[in-house]
Amino acid sequence: MKKIFVTKPYLPPKEELSYYYDKIYNSGVLTNDGPLAKELSAKxxxxxxxxxxxxxxxxxxxxxxxxxxxxxxxxxxxxTPFTYVATISSILWEHCVPVFVDIEPDNFTIDAKKIEEAITEETKAIMPVHVFGYACDVDSISSIAKENNLYVIYDAAHTFGARYKGKALCSYGDISTLSFHATKLFHTIEGGACLTNDDALSFKLEWMRRFGHCGDNHMMLGLNAKQDEFNAAMGLANLAHIDFIIQSRKQAFNRYIDNLGNKYKRPKVQDDLEYNYAYFPILFDSESELEQAMNNFITHDIYPRRYFYPSCNELQYLKKKSKCKISEDISRRILCLPLWSGMSNSIIDMV
Ligand SMILES: Cc1ncc(COP(=O)(O)O)c(C=O)c1O
Known part of the structure; x- marks a missing residue:
């Protein structure tokens, strides 16, 4: 039997990918914001x-x-301490200090009620995460940011396809970021995006992500974050199937719910959220129960993941340590079960 991993990247029919590869061979353009990257970005x-x-x-x-x-x-x-390490490493990499605010026990996103007490003279921004595709308290976060003159950058890596209070969940904040990594429900193999409604910010982002210069005019310090045509081809081919991808995940998700009933606590889906079925996390009563379950899974060649463990405030390379009791507790007891589009009922039932 094949190993069952926490996810399985969607792969579009080969001929649909070939249609886009033919276009690349015809245009001869491989990167530098070619026609496919432009087409995908517009969509x-x-x-x-x-x-x-x-x-x-x-x-x-x-x-x-x-x-x-x-x-x-x-x-x-x-x-938030309850996230993938990339949220925190990005802050550190940019020479800033992450200040952790504990999470809501119900949906595992940052607890907006505790943000204000963490603000100091040194605070520049709030970077919450819509973890697993569950929405942060965007209204409270927005008013705290306004009152305290802070930017809001949402790590919206898990939100593709989710809508909250009538608009895309990834459209909130001064900037929202997405990941299109192969593990995400919509992917371009590797990929990501910065989203904003601010013209001036977008202008800068456009140049910053391609070395900061236009021809011989070097406008600002930049780096190379351009996406290439082959990744864009995968994105375009996948995007044609996005409704199937989400619907099929929804079916698998609901089958887990039918099978498990109320056996495990799970994060609450907010009333105003159209969920994207990005993950299927379950909470065990204790870490030892989780470890026992992990061992059982592994003997059956099933590999769920401890998303997210450890709680990021406990990262050993942080200079300043802080406590986040709820996040630490949940991180020790949470496991994400395998979930992907096209997952068969027999695999779901076996898991
Ligand atoms: C919450 C979160 N933020 C950021 C990232 C980083 O995205 P990428 O892998 O595309 O660099 C990921 C996942 O990989 C993530 O889960």
């Missing part, structure tokens, strides 16, 4: 309901660019 900009969509090489560089373009190269950034 994604509409789906994400933002004015500007800056397509980049991955979701980590998208976070780093977001900080850079806002001029945040020192000081403190308030964030």
């Amino acid at each position: 994604l900009q509409k789906i994400c309901e933002v004015q500007h969509f800056n397509y980049v090489t991955n979701g980590t560089i998208a976070l780093q660019l977001a900080l850079r373009v806002l001029g945040i190269t020192s000081g403190e950034v308030i964030t």
Whole structure:
């Protein structure tokens, strides 16, 4: 029997990918914002309901660019400990200090009620994460940011296809970032984006992600975060199947719910959220119960993942340690079960 991993990247029919590869062979353009990257960006900009969509090489560089373009190269950034390490490493990589605010016990996103007490003279921005595709308290976060003159950068890596309060979940904040990594429900193998409704920010992002120069005019410090045509081809071929991808995940998700009933606590889907079925996390009563389950899974060649463990405030290379009791507790007890589009009922039932 084949190994069952936490996810299985969607692969479009080969001939549909070939259709785009033929275009690359005809144009001879491989990168530097070629026609396929432009076509994909235009389509994604509409789906994400933002004015500007800056397509980049991955979701980590998208976070780093977001900080850079806002001029945040020192000081403190308030964030959540319950996330993939890339949220935190991006803050550190840009020479800022992550300040952790504990999470809501119900949906595992940053607890907006605790943000204000973490604000200091050094605070520059809030970087919350719509973890697993569940929405942060965007209204409270927006008013705290306004009152305290702070930027909001949402790490929206898990949100593709999710809508909240009538608009795309990835459209909130000064900047939202996406990841199109192969593990994500919509992917371009590797890829990401910075989304914004601010013209001036988008102008800067556009140039920053391609070395900061236009011809011989060197306008600003930049780096190389351009996406190439082969990744864009994968994105275009996948995008044609996005409804199937989400619907099929929804079916698998609901079958897990039918099978498990109320046996495990799970994050709450907010009333105003159209969920994208990005992950299927379950909470065990204790870490030892989780470890026992992991061992059982492995003997059956099933490999769920401990998303997200450890709680990022416990990363050993952080200079300043802080406690986040809820996140630490949940991180020790949470496991994401395998979930992908096209997953058969027999595999779901076996898991
Ligand atoms: C919450 C979160 N932020 C950022 C990233 C980084 O994205 P990428 O892998 O595209 O660099 C990921 C995942 O990989 C993620 O899960």
